[in-house]
Amino acid sequence: MPTVFVRVFQELNDHLAPNRRGRRLEVNAAPGETVKAIVENLGVPHTEIDLITANGESVPFAHRPADAAEINVYPVFERFDIAGLTRLRDRPLRDPRFELDVHLGKLARLLRMCGFDAEYRPPFDDPALIDRALADHRILLSRDRELLKHKRLTHGYWLRSLDPWRQLHEVLDRLDLRARIHPFSRCMSCNGPLEAVSKSEIAARLLPRTARYHHEFKRCTRCDKLYWKGSHYERMLARLPASKPAGRNDDWYPDRHPNENPDSNPAPDPDAHSAADE
Ligand SMILES: [Zn+2]
Numbered sequence: 001m002p003t004v005f006v007r008v009f010q011e012l013n014d015h016l017a018p019n020r021r022g023r024r025l026e027v028n029a030a031p032g033e034t035v036k037a038i039v040e041n042l043g044v045p046h047t048e049i050d051l052i053t054a055n056g057e058s059v060p061f062a063h064r065p066a067d068a069a070e071i072n073v074y075p076v077f078e079r080f081d082i083a084g085l086t087r088l089r090d091r092p093l094r095d096p097r098f099e100l101d102v103h104l105g106k107l108a109r110l111l112r113m114c115g116f117d118a119e120y121r122p123p124f125d126d127p128a129l130i131d132r133a134l135a136d137h138r139i140l141l142s143r144d145r146e147l148l149k150h151k152r153l154t155h156g157y158w159l160r161s162l163d164p165w166r167q168l169h170e171v172l173d174r175l176d177l178r179a180r181i182h183p184f185s186r187c188m189s190c191n192g193p194l195e196a197v198s199k200s201e202i203a204a205r206l207l208p209r210t211a212r213y214h215h216e217f218k219r220c221t222r223c224d225k226l227y228w229k230g231s232h233y234e235r236m237l238a239r240l241p242a243s244k245p246a247g248r249n250d251d252w253y254p255d256r257h258p259n260e261n262p263d264s265n266p267a268p269d270p271d272a273h274s275a276a277d278e
Helices: 010-015 035-041 076-080 105-113 126-136 164-174 199-205 208-213 232-239 272-276
Strands: 003-008 025-028 049-054 057-059 070-075 097-100 117-119 139-142 156-158 194-197 217-220 226-228
Touching: 003 010, 003 035, 010 070, 035 049, 035 070, 097 105, 097 126, 105 117, 105 164, 126 139, 194 199, 199 217
Parallel strands: 003 070, 097 117, 097 139, 139 156
Antiparallel strands: 003 025, 049 057, 049 070, 194 217, 217 226
């Protein structure tokens, strides 16, 4: 009976019993047992696994490790960057895109606030979510483990937290996205990219007070909503998990009323900017 040593990395530890996390585990494998079976027996779902190495070499799920093999198990997100046997974690991710499960409307808005492409759209049934994630090469974010275990799905992440801000921290941490935060470059309402627009062009849509104090504006290229620098900006930025990246000047405040339910994801309203006028 081979004895192997298994170390799982990052969030995969969440699937282990607390006293086994972050440790090199000695596992007595059955004769001929595959690494997939060994790791799954530890409790780690295959959809969250991206790469398994044995003694430093990338191996397939069907690999049968030799006695005393050192097995490392890495999470699924790294699939974006690996080509063949490339090591994980040392390479930057491409721009990730997200598809969000129902009940994650608040997280969708927060991801958009940070500039990430985060679609949150019906229908929210499992096949539709998976189809869109696959077709668009999006990471499916969900609180539903069963959804993420679906065979067809290649990129999914199970959110540990119930709180939208903590969920945002989770996503930024797991994908190492802090350096990619690009505040207010994307519409919080509809996920459309924002473009700069001249004040004269949208002057007729501004309330007098807004027109008096604000001079730089952005417009959603999808729903036409207006965004401008505002006093809430500092407060929102302070809640972002990372400070504004150096060299950027994206001081944009979305024109959302502070009391608006951020999870309501309302239909785009071109006149909604007036609600946030100060
Ligand atoms: Zn929009």
